Amino acid sequence: QVQLQESGPGLVKPSETLSLTCTVSGGSISSYYWSWIRQPAGKGLEWIGRISSSGSTNYNPSLKSRVTMSVDTSKNQFSLKLSSVTAADTAVYYCARDNGSGWFLYWGQGTLVTVSS
């Protein structure tokens, strides 16, 4: 059974860079697309972007200027960096796998990132 686990700091200062890693277990990171999705408290879901196992990326245009994703196939991990964060970036961040057709079958449990000084 494929499992995803997010990790990273739970508190980030305004203007700094949010960094999260998703570790995939129970299956290979190869041959799939891997996304980051976030959800502010009490609000809906926002797709941040995705990366393929070969490293090609698609980013949400609304966040594109601040987002960088990377993949490390040797560690079965992929990562998110979001720069110049503000309080509006406070959210639960999920990593998820899609099969290339855009639906998300496997999700991490989510990690809360708070932006505050």
Place this chain on the structure above:
Amino acid sequence: DIQMTQSPSSLSASVGDRVTITCRASQSISTYLNWYQQKPGKAPKLLIYAASSLQSGVPSRFSGSGSGTDFTLTISSLQPEDFATYYCQQSYSTLTWTFGQGTKVEIK
């Protein structure tokens, strides 16, 4: 961006009721529409993909229909474990995938 609008935003229903949730896309998305269920503190769970395909393991009381711009998720007989928030998501445009704002199904 393709905007996804769900209605209603919330509804109250009783166990055994038939529940229908609507999702409308701002442009045609063929059948590139997926439905998720989310319970408090949990990650979303895929219910329906490609508008009408039931994900393995999901009870058959859940069904999806529609194409183009108008889609529906139907729960034929609401069960206690179905009280949750439901989201639609379009996967038509890889420039950006978008979710509806959610529909909260509450106990009447």
